[in-house]
Amino acid sequence: MARATRLEYRNVTMRFADAAGRGVTAVAGVSLAVADGEVVALIGPSGCGKSTLLNIGAGLNAASEGAAFIDGEKVEGPNAHVAFMLQKDLLLPWRTVAENVTLGAEIQGQGREQRRRRASELLDGFGLGEFANHYPHQLSGGMRQRAALARTLAVDPSVLLLDEPFSAVDAQTRMVLQRDLARTLTRAGKTALLITHELTEAVTLSDRVLVMSARPGRIVDEMTIDLPQRDDPLARRRDPRVNDYVARLMDRLHIGEGALEADGAGGGP
């Protein structure tokens, strides 16, 4: 890959104390790099520290060792280059959809007129134009998640960190949202790290899939997705090669081998 590295984790280790006061290592020595415009999916058993990595990338937590870098610059705290999106839409009930979308821009001091234009542009793009002045409770789950995506894009970040963004919506809505996301990422040339537990989502949305081990999480495998149409996961879904990739990921995650690990191997001795 000749493209410049946008997001990088260098030898990141995260330790913290659990409820009983014992030291827990969430992630151990994780190094990964995401090139400009690349979408990388991160999968692994629950509790393997995927979300910890995301928080470090967003500058919300500092790593115990190592660090995240954006464009070669060390992430010292929250910054305008990175925006994240979670499974929860986190829309504020007292703000209209348009006001929610521009929350980040407002915090970063953008002018009212500029914000209003950006909001209507994004909302129109996501088919939410007529709901700009509605309140979140008047929207369906899928629409709310779409508004959350618009809010993430409204600050024009160069890197998007997505933590299971669609796992709370129904399967059909999810497919539509995945397509919206893929189109947007491709069109805007955004770099993204997508945490997901859904293997098909990982394969259809990304250029590359990284596999993490159970806690303490490390990257144990990497798979380049050599499929066309990254901007159209619905088309990719129909491609039989997707099944091969998913099957290989299942093997590497040891899905179906032996008994289910309790709580994704939380606190064994």
Add this chain to the structure above:
Amino acid sequence: MSARRLRLPPGAGASFILFVIFLAAWEWGPGLLGIPTYIIPSLSEVAREAVRMWHLNHVLMHTGVTAGEVIAGFVLGSLLGAFIGYLLGMSPATEVALSPYILALQIAPKVAFAPLFILWMGFSVYPKILVAVLIVFFPVMVNVLTAIRTIDPDLINLARSFTATRAQIFWKIEFPASLPPLFAGLRIGSTLAVVGVVVGEFVGGNLGLGFLLTFGEGQANTPMVFVAIVLLTLIGSFAYLAVVLAERRVLHYLPAREHRL
């Protein structure tokens, strides 16, 4: 929303009929059951007493004094409760340090402080206001504190990821998120303020409806006690209604079903 349009909810008619039945039972019930008027005076006797008091006892002035004390106590107590609630909510260390004292003060019956305040401040309006402040303070403070503590940390992280300052996090996330519980606390406070003021007036002074109550009691004037109770209930109702109306304006974004008296 459509606050202008007055549409009666189902059950409003039944509520009105109940009110008429209640008034009728008050008027004729005691006579039919042979209850003497010094125990339960009929509605018309209470009304007659109200007219007499209007002319002789400056009832309007006493009502005004009590209402003023209620408003002052409620406003000051709410402001203080909200302020301390936000302060403790944003500083867990302060909360840990102060919580045993706050808990002790919360458990202590606030009205028991009334004689003490009279000793300190004399027979003025201030001890009554102070009892109301103290009694309003706690529900407001506890609700605000709980609201701040139970905000989804991911909401705070969202604001932080947008590089929000501490002040922006407060004004854009924490403060608006705390408003529904704050108003729930204000509703409770608005009714408790009347209790605080009346107890203060019982204990000392010769002003206010609380004083009229004890005055009527001393003269075995049951209708006068009833008049005072009705007026106190009216003051409390107006205070409560004011909070509800303010709440509807401020929390207009909530789904309609969450607005109830």
